[in-house]
Amino acid sequence: MKGKRILVSLVFIAMSIMLVVANNQSEMIAKAKKVTAEANTLFNSGQKQDAIELLENFLVEFDKLPADEKQKLSYIGGWRNFYLAAYYSDLNIIDKAISCLNKAVDYGLDEDPNFYYSLKNSEIFDNIRNINEFALIYNPLLQKYDFLTILKNTGSYCVDNYNYKFSYQSPDNDDLDNIKNYFNLDSVAGDGDELSKIKRVLSFVNKLIPHDGQTDFHENPNSVIEMVELCNSKNHGASCRSLAKLLNECYLSLGIKSRFITCLPKKYISDCHVINAVWSTQLNKWLWVDPTWNAMVMDDAGNYLSVQDVRYRLRNDLPLKLNDEAQINKGEKKIDADINEYLYHYMAKNLYYIYSSKDFYSGIEYRKELSDDRKMIYLVPSDFNIEKDVIGRGDEKSPNNIITTNDDMFWQRP
Secondary structure, X not given: OHHHHHHHHHHHHHHHHHHHHHHHHHHHHHHHHHHHHHHHHHHHOOOHHHHHXXXXXXXXXXXOOOHHHHHHXXXXXXXXXXXXXXXXXXXXXXXXXXHHHHHHHHOOHHHOHHHHHHHHHOHHHOOOOOOHHHHHHHHHHHHHHOHHHHHHHOOOOOOOOOOOOOEEOOOOOHHHHHHHHHOOHHHHHOOOOHHHHHHHHHHHHHHHOOEOOOXXXXXXXXOHHHHHHHHHHHOOOEOHHHHHHHHHHHHHHOOOOEEEEEEXXXXXXXXXXXXXXXXXXXXXXXXXXXXXXXEOEEOOOOOXXXXXXXXXXXXXXXXXXXXXXXXXXXXXXXXXXXXXXXHHHHHHHOOOEEEEEOEEOOOOOOOHHHXXXXXXXXXXXXXXXXXXXXXXXXXHHOOOOEEEOOHHHHOOOO
């Protein structure tokens, strides 16, 4: 009995210690937020030395924490040193600014991509941006977190032995004919040339349903028509994937060959993006078409580009332009596309790997009986390691799918 009481006592003591540590950590987090807010207020009001002193005193206290607590809260020390570095940079006290940035790295802040973006985008660091000591901190972050740099550094495509043919459902299909009539697509597309029809249908889908990347269709629609009706009845939007599938079937119903393409980063970060590749017989090429952003991409001479073209030009620093109408539809809110954010950041992230179905038809990914045995084609760079690298959840390694490095085969003309 005595031994049992001792055991219970030890458990109680251990739990009490854990509670104290947890409380101490919560207090330190709250204090860090309070001190930072006060320091920023002081700094912005011109009391810059007072702001510096406040943060420095906080860091002295933080450094006195037990090693295990300090390790768990290392981001607090890292970001407070970052703010101090910004203050010192503003005052052109270069040696202290660099010292604080190095301390931020010592606290592990280089494992947080927001550290890189903050250094990249904060004008307050312009005073030290061009010195070697800054470059020693910044350049490793650039290689690790800058999506355009990552895209440029990846392996090129190369020929392999895979041979396959994509297929596209005929517009004579009853389901596609139903889609054309339901959305009155002949009227939407108009009587102009093919390129004008592609643009008009793109704009129609972009305006039809707002984008909502968090939408989860628990009702499991069986078609793009049901998907649109659900969005309208529940007053919500649709994901980029749903929008791209809708646009794809609209094009197919008009006899325009189209695919929806899933674009993925090297390492999955927050999301991916789904757009369309549309074959223009008028231009004899694939076109980049993004219904989420009502976006098409051009070179500096105004020539429309394919996904393949855009990726190549991003990797080789060749100029790109967006159509004037590029805009995301968020319901009541419409946001014009910023080319730097959209292409050079977001899509640079999402053009590392690309995949699509081999066959395109009405009801794809909605009707289970049509999708169970689908073959997927994954276009990967030559440095993709089939044994180690994983795209998404690793579904690409199903024996029914093809992983290829041959972009010309992937972008074969229909």
